[in-house]
Amino acid sequence: MRQDWEPEDLIEVWTLLEDDMxxxxxxxxxxxxGFALLLKFFEVEARxxxxxxxVPATAVEYVARQVKVPAGAWAxxxxxxxxxxxxxxxxxxxxxxxxxxxxxxxxLAAWPATxxxxxELSRDRLAAAVVARCRNDHVEPPAPGQVRRLVGKAVKDFxxxxxxxxxxxxxxxxxxxxxxxxAGDGTEQGADGNGRRPxxxxxxxxx
Numbered sequence: 001m002r003q004d005w006e007p008e009d010l011i012e013v014w015t016l017l018e019d020d021m022x023x024x025x026x027x028x029x030x031x032x033x034g035f036a037l038l039l040k041f042f043e044v045e046a047r048x049x050x051x052x053x054x055v056p057a058t059a060v061e062y063v064a065r066q067v068k069v070p071a072g073a074w075a076x077x078x079x080x081x082x083x084x085x086x087x088x089x090x091x092x093x094x095x096x097x098x099x100x101x102x103x104x105x106x107x108l109a110a111w112p113a114t115x116x117x118x119x120e121l122s123r124d125r126l127a128a129a130v131v132a133r134c135r136n137d138h139v140e141p142p143a144p145g146q147v148r149r150l151v152g153k154a155v156k157d158f159x160x161x162x163x164x165x166x167x168x169x170x171x172x173x174x175x176x177x178x179x180x181x182x183a184g185d186g187t188e189q190g191a192d193g194n195g196r197r198p199x200x201x202x203x204x205x206x207x
Contacts, residue, residue, distance in 0.1 A: 003056045033069040034077030046135045109150045117158035126151045
């Protein structure tokens with residue numbers, strides 16, 4: 001998420017609406033501010049922040065004023081507590097999302113390998129497509145680091161299948177020549193049979 005927000009952008013994106021305020025009413029202190037920030041962050045990114053530092057400081061201050069909690073309370077929000085797990089579940093439900101599973105991650109790795117990699121190998125664009133697919137399916141995407149690993153696996157799987165299918169289409173003679181090249185010691189004989197490459201110098205002086 002970008003860290004620089006103009007005042008008009010803060011108002012448009014980070015303002016707590018009526019339904020948002022209803023969800024924070026039964027919370028107080030750091031819990032109230034933490035929930036509100038996770039709620040608005042998820043609305044923008046369709047995922048939760050990996051750490052407190054990922055939430056823009058200007059957004060923390062703006063949301064803190066709305067919920068009437070000091071902005072410093074954000075540092076007290078416990079990222080390992082059962083409370084944050086409940087908050088995440090409540091926020092997913094509010095937006096109609098569900099947590100991703102191992103099966104989801106397997107599908108997310110297989111999908112770009114078969115559908116996207118044949119026409120796109122930019123890992124950044126593949127990662128963006130994976131996140132967009134999750135949003136479209138209302139599944140919370142994996143953390144950015146995990147998305148990059150899934151994309152890396154998808155690219156490797158595609159490259160392996162591509163090489164295997166290409167090799168399967170080659171004739172027996174061509175495959176044998178390639179295998180000989182791979183198994184060779186890297187030296188090539190020139191046209192004169194003396195192991196010199198064409199144009200590799202070594203002009204003989206006249207006798």
